[in-house]
Amino acid sequence: MRRLIPLCAALAFTACHDGHRHDEAKALIAAKCGACHVVPGVRTAIGRVGPSLTGFARRQVIAGRFTNNRQMLIRWLLHPQMLQPGGAMPDTGLTPPQAARIADYLQTLDKR
Amino acid sequence: MSATPLDYLFSSAGRRADVTLPLTWFMLIVSVVVCLVVAGLLLGSLRGAKGGGAAETAAEPVRRDHAGGLRWITIGLAISSVPLLISLIWTMAALAQVAGPPRRPEMTIDVTAHQWWWEADYHGTEPADSFVTANEIHIPVGVPVEIRLRGGDVIHSFWVPQLAGKTDTIPGQQNIAWLEARRPGIFRGQCAEYCGAEHAKMGFEVVAQPMAEFQRWRQDQLQPAPPPATQAQRQGYALTMARCGLCHAIRGTSATARGGPDLTHLMSRRLIAAAMLPNNPGALGGWIQDPQGVKPGALMPAQHLSGEQLTDVIAYLETLQ
Numbered sequence: 001m002r003r004l005i006p007l008c009a010a011l012a013f014t015a016c017h018d019g020h021r022h023d024e025a026k027a028l029i030a031a032k033c034g035a036c037h038v039v040p041g042v043r044t045a046i047g048r049v050g051p052s053l054t055g056f057a058r059r060q061v062i063a064g065r066f067t068n069n070r071q072m073l074i075r076w077l078l079h080p081q082m083l084q085p086g087g088a089m090p091d092t093g094l095t096p097p098q099a100a101r102i103a104d105y106l107q108t109l110d111k112r
Numbered sequence: 113m114s115a116t117p118l119d120y121l122f123s124s125a126g127r128r129a130d131v132t133l134p135l136t137w138f139m140l141i142v143s144v145v146v147c148l149v150v151a152g153l154l155l156g157s158l159r160g161a162k163g164g165g166a167a168e169t170a171a172e173p174v175r176r177d178h179a180g181g182l183r184w185i186t187i188g189l190a191i192s193s194v195p196l197l198i199s200l201i202w203t204m205a206a207l208a209q210v211a212g213p214p215r216r217p218e219m220t221i222d223v224t225a226h227q228w229w230w231e232a233d234y235h236g237t238e239p240a241d242s243f244v245t246a247n248e249i250h251i252p253v254g255v256p257v258e259i260r261l262r263g264g265d266v267i268h269s270f271w272v273p274q275l276a277g278k279t280d281t282i283p284g285q286q287n288i289a290w291l292e293a294r295r296p297g298i299f300r301g302q303c304a305e306y307c308g309a310e311h312a313k314m315g316f317e318v319v320a321q322p323m324a325e326f327q328r329w330r331q332d333q334l335q336p337a338p339p340p341a342t343q344a345q346r347q348g349y350a351l352t353m354a355r356c357g358l359c360h361a362i363r364g365t366s367a368t369a370r371g372g373p374d375l376t377h378l379m380s381r382r383l384i385a386a387a388m389l390p391n392n393p394g395a396l397g398g399w400i401q402d403p404q405g406v407k408p409g410a411l412m413p414a415q416h417l418s419g420e421q422l423t424d425v426i427a428y429l430e431t432l433q
């Protein structure tokens with residue numbers, strides 16, 4: 001029992017730590033994407049303009065065209081208008097590190 | 113930026129809220145203490161009654177001489193009348209202080225509450241000195257500002273907790289409120305009278321700024337919208353006039369409707385959709401294409417634009433600095 005306590009504490013801490021790892025990505029998504037996409041884990045992301053990003057990590061192609069990998073996803077997030085001119089997704093003014101953080105979060109969305 | 117909910121309970125920034133905040137706390141503390149005391153006495157009396165249960169239920173009620181009973185009532189009354197009297201006097205004094213500004217307001221803003229957004233009309237000495245804006249009300253710091261409140265459709269209530277208490281806006285009637293900010297800042301406001309589906313998402317912001325800065329803002333707001341410059345902007349402009357001009361006004365163009373917020377200086381605002389979304393291309397695009405997705409029931413219909421059209425409209429709106 002004695003041993004369990006620090007173990008639980010450690011687990012709780014890592015869980016907590018993990019919970020905060022994507023805070024910045026979630027805040028960015030709430031501010032810049034939520035009016036267009038449903039994004040699990042971001043309460044205010046309830047938009048219906050673009051596809052829901054639920055289970056996005058399992059999706060094979062981005063926007064029906066580009067292979068879904070981290071590199072490509074970051075490019076998509078930075079320049080959707082360049083990759084898909086005239087698409088409804090606007091350039092949202094992300095910096096490359098911000099796009100990378102959002103991509104890392106989207107790649108955790110593997111539940112359908 | 114005021115971020116945490118209920119932070120107006122801990123900091124006030126205006127002459128009226130400075131008066132009411134301590135009173136709020138006094139009332140809150142007295143109420144909690146009274147609740148606790150009453151609950152305590154009730155529990156105590158329940159405990160005390162346990163023993164006598166058998167005798168009390170007998171056919172013949174047992175008559176007891178509660179010699180101290182009446183005295184306790186007197187003591188109770190005496191104790192409770194003290195906070196009551198204090199709150200009465202304090203409330204009267206506070207009401208007298210918040211009722212009217214200490215000197216004549218130098219400025220009047222007409223604020224009209226609509227389902228579910230706020231219109232603000234600034235009047236100058238002449239028509240060319242007047243303009244309309246929405247959802248972001250700027251005031252100079254340190255001077256009383258009169259707010260003439262009108263209800264556009266149903267009853268709403270104008271509330272900027274860090275600056276002042278609530279004043280209802282009633283259709284067909286004009287109510288007067290006043291604000292005086294002690295320090296510069298951005299203060300969240302909220303409709304405080306249930307007014308329909310999106311009542312909760314009917315916010316606004318009051319931006320209090322030093323007089324010089326306020327005057328600069330005012331001069332900027334007086335400018336009409338610039339003509340579109342690029343190809344995308346021109347296409348966006350045409351679409352905006354055709355599709356959005358039915359409800360929105362953009363001064364300097366043919367869009368003059370008052371059914372929705374004035375968009376002449378849309379980009380100068382921090383937030384959109386009655387302070388519900390940040391003002392950036394993403395949120396703006398999402399809002400324009402499908403307001404019903406984020407604010408179901410809002411009186412702006414989904415626009416069903418194609419991707420190209422949406423991109424062009426955003427390109428044009430971004431010129432409305």
Ligand SMILES: [Cu+2]
Pocket residue numbers: 268269303304305306307308311312314
């Ligand atoms: Cu309301």
